[in-house]
Amino acid sequence: MICEPPVIHEMSERPPGYIAPNLSPLGLELHPHQLDEGVYALMANEVPKDNNGLVVGDRAALVIDSGVTPGVGRHIQEVAARLTDKPVRYLANTTYHGDHTFGNTAFGPEVTVFSSRVNKAAMADLDAEKRIRVDSMYGDDAVLDEVVTWRKPDVVFDRFGEIDLGGRVAQLWHFGPGNGSGDTIVYVPDAKVAWTGNFIGPAGIPPMMLIGDPSSYTRSIRAMRATLDIDTFVPGHGFAGPAEPGTSGLLTYLEHVAASVSRRKEAGESVTAMYEEITMRGIEPPPGVPEGFMALLRSFHRLNILLTYRWMEGVDAA
Secondary structure (H helix, E strand, O other), X not given: XXXXXXXXXXXXXXXXXXXXXXXXXXXXXXXXXXXXXXXXXXXXXXXXXXXXXXXXXXXXXXXXXXXXXXXXXXXXXXXXXXXXXXXXXXXXOXXXXXXXXXXXXXXXXXXXXXXXXXHHHHOOOHHHHHXXXXXXXXXXXHHHHHOXXXXXXXXXXXXXXXXXXXXXXXXXXXXXXXXXXXXXXXXXXXXXXXXXXXXXOOOOOOOOOOOOOHHHHHHHHHHHHHHOOOOEEEEOEOOOEEOOOHHHXXXXXXXXXXXXXXXXXXXXXXXXXXXHHOOOOOOOOOOOOOHHHHHHHHHHHHHHHXXXXXXXXXXXXX
């Protein structure tokens, strides 16, 4: 008997005044940044729209994430074709979220899709996933009409997988729950570059704890840091940058949020009061960040406080 792994679903509650990230594909352009020979970060022209990646070997190429619509998936392949004549034979999904996977259908049957077993198990209800992501379309809801099927991974792994591109390997790692329950890291050892999806990014950007579990998230990050020698993060959204001090800052942040929510909850403080009192310790946005982007980061922080509070309520009730 084959048993599907447990999926911890994203909590749907949002704090008052929550600002969803703008992930609409309208106006999206992907600009390649070469990080090593044959290793490219495909960076969105507008933050926080989705970033992607391309890794090229002697025999084949790998694309990281496929975008929020089949149209974006086709655009990624067009960009890849301008960078290499090696065929794209592999696609890796860092998460199950639709903005990273709805474009899977744009890749032909000659392309093998990889992700964690948990991510595949989470890809069970296309309509529900579209409803969750529609707030991030900012009125461009019709763009999701193009999404009529959800191509799931062909090959899954539990903790580790590896793709041989010819003269270069790409590793796939799942260290445990983070932003979601199946977060997948795509790591190129010889370049020391990791595509981290929604799991972790460079310094200054708070995560979205969509399953509300800072304790497991912290353990997963520590496992990643102990296992992989990473110089550069390419996150699913935002700016590429050094793994440190981003990793240390995020650990500080998660531990601070968990301890602060727990202490204040025990004291009977309302979650509304926590929004104003709990700081973003460990998160230091770079200077010159526009106020609109800072408002988005503060919104993520409030979301993390709320979902941590709800997670702790569930733990207490268990």
